[in-house]
Amino acid sequence: MNWQPPPRPEWAARMIEHGNALGGAQHLVSLDGEDLIRAATTTTGLTDFGGEDWRQHFDIFVRALEEESNLHLVGRILVRTEIVRALTNRLKLAALWSERPSILADNVEAPVFIIGSPRSGTSILHELMAQDPASRVPFMWEMNHPVEALAGEDVAESADMLQKFWHNLQPEYETMHANSGYLPNECIFITLHEFLSDHWGGNHNVPSYDRYLQKADQRPAYRYHKEFLKTLQQRGASKRWLLKAPSHIFQLQALFDVYPDARVVRTHRDPLKTLASSLSLMGTLKWMRCNEVDMSKVPGQLAFGYAYVYQREMEQRASGALPDAQFIDVQFEDIVQEPVATIEGVYAKLGWPIDDTVRTGIGDYAKNKPKGSRGAHAYSLAESGLDADAERERYRFYMERYGIKGEGS
Template identity: 45%
Template sequence: MDWQPPPRPRWVDRLNGHADHAGHARLLVPLEPDELVAAATERAGLNDFGRPGEFGDGGAGGTGWQAHFETFMEALEREGNLHLTGRLLTRTDLLAALRNRLELVDLWRRRTDISEQPVDGPLVVIGAARSGTSILHELLALDPAHQTPTTWKVHRPVAAATGDAATVAAAQRSVDSVVSFWHDVQPEYETMHHNGGDLPTECIFLTVPTFLSDNWAGTHNLPSYSRHLAVADHRPAYEWHRRTLQTLGLREQGRRWVLKAPSHLATLRELFAVYPDARVIQLHRDPARTLPSMLSLMGTLRWMRTDTVDMEPFVEPTVAGVAHLQRRAIADRAAGRLPDDRFFDLHYAELLADPVAAIGAAYEHFGLALPAGMPDAIRAYLASKPKGAKGSHRYSPEGFGLTAEGIRSAFGDYLDRFAIATED
């Protein structure tokens, strides 16, 4: 394979060089679990992270948030090999996750009514990463009857739900600064995935404070933590996810939630256990296009935090893993383990060719009324963000030692079941 991570700004390399001068990056940016917990506690002025069994924590017996946190932290120092900038990014993420956990638990203790807030019939966009889930999520958010988790809200949920105008503005500025820094560290990231504080974002970010979240695995090369996620019961994380949605919905009660995360494909049974009336729109696209793009994004995200990005060990397991998830979803729907009538299957090509008709068909399937102004809103939104405006994301199967034919062979059952057209 000949894939290489994108060029890194010189200032990042110069900053990382300070670690060599000091002896090691960990001496400049420590990531000690006890110190992180103490720092988050002091900053928040709170010390209650929740008891086992509360708020979807998973109960006693080593299955609560602390067990997942400890597993992640052990893997981080043993396998992460973070450079100085990576340690800074990860320390920021860890402190934010711990603070959000403290603030949410405090709010839920004071506002027991939050658990009674409805989350009725959410629309959930799923599909393989890079299959068009983000743009569909953004288009569905145009419906005035809908609300979505936006980037700034998922990073500052208590401020979003209960803060006054000054608190909200400060939280938005803080998150905008973090997102801008991501792009400063790796400018080409913006060509791969458009980020913005006010944009709809993956709802999987809501599970970050549980430390049972694919988000942690996606940004770090931690094989042992990924194995931990693969065998864990994710229902507690979805219970936390729901309680956080109930919190974010306090200001806009009565509006339908529109959620999105490709990683839901791995946990559909848990999703429906917590959201039994969910309406799932599953996007389908040629895996010969989605898999190389996903691998390129994965490598770039890790390159933002480490100098050692060897993608070769991940290529074949990723292809096999995603193919397995697609086959399992097909089998579960056919066997009734998942409610097949709660799914609407949408081809990426259909969304691209006529987004108004594609979204209208999804609404009709679920018995929803498309607002009169929605078609014009969709067209105007797409016209405002032409494809490639942020640059082009270059990738190919061959860059990862793959071929289009080989990828499609691994996904034969999936391609046949949904009659997915190839993109050559």
């Protein structure tokens, strides 16, 4: 792959250089598993993390970080902060659930999950549908601080500052994905607490963890996800959950095992476009934290992997292994060109009412957030080394099945 990392901001480059000059980032910021756990227990004064499944996932991830990631100083600081926060949240949530068992006795009824390949419109559709106050979405700030959110503490601004730090660390990232503590965000920021999450693999060079994640039983992560939602829904009037994460596409069986009444809004876009954009995003995310990023094998693996997942999903929906009647298919082109009409169609299939106030809110949000408003995200399939004709043929079955229009390569 011909992907080239973007230049680092001067402040970040200098900080990384200073870390190397002081003997290496690994000697300055500890990622030892026991040390991370000790940091969380010392901070909270708590020792019960709740459940047992998480520890194996945690150990495998932390070992991969140290042995494979080649993190620079800023990367180590970032991931240590995230891991300790996840552990701290687990401790606080376990204590909360022990004190208030009624929280876990609550129900999460018929949640709606927006899924699809990365770069297929899941984020903008989530944000547009979130304009309806009747829906409940998980905001980034409350996923970062669930117990504090429930207690009414003012933690949103600090969460937003952390998200803006990502843009400061790599300004090109802002052209690829909107990050804000005040926006609804992905379920990976909930499942990361179980240490079964694409957040951990997507931001670090951890191939052994990636392989583990592909084979692991994901139901513990979804059960924890459900308990997390039960906690968040204690604040706010609505329990009509509207959720989103592209990574759900890999774990649909586990999702429906835990949420049998779930509905899925499935976005579709030309896979050559989503491939090229995803590869650019993946490289940038890892470069934000790692000294080196080897993307040479990723294009072929990703192209094969998504084709396999699409084929499996189609077969499972056709066979009844997945409840096809609970899926709603939506085209990326329709989301972009006719957002209000497209969402009206989704609402009709969900059986949700929609009024002019919601229509206006959706339309205004779409007008005020046009594609490319944060700068153009430059990418092309040619950079990946993949052959456009071969990939078009690889995905022909999928495009024909859902009537997806090609956007070029």
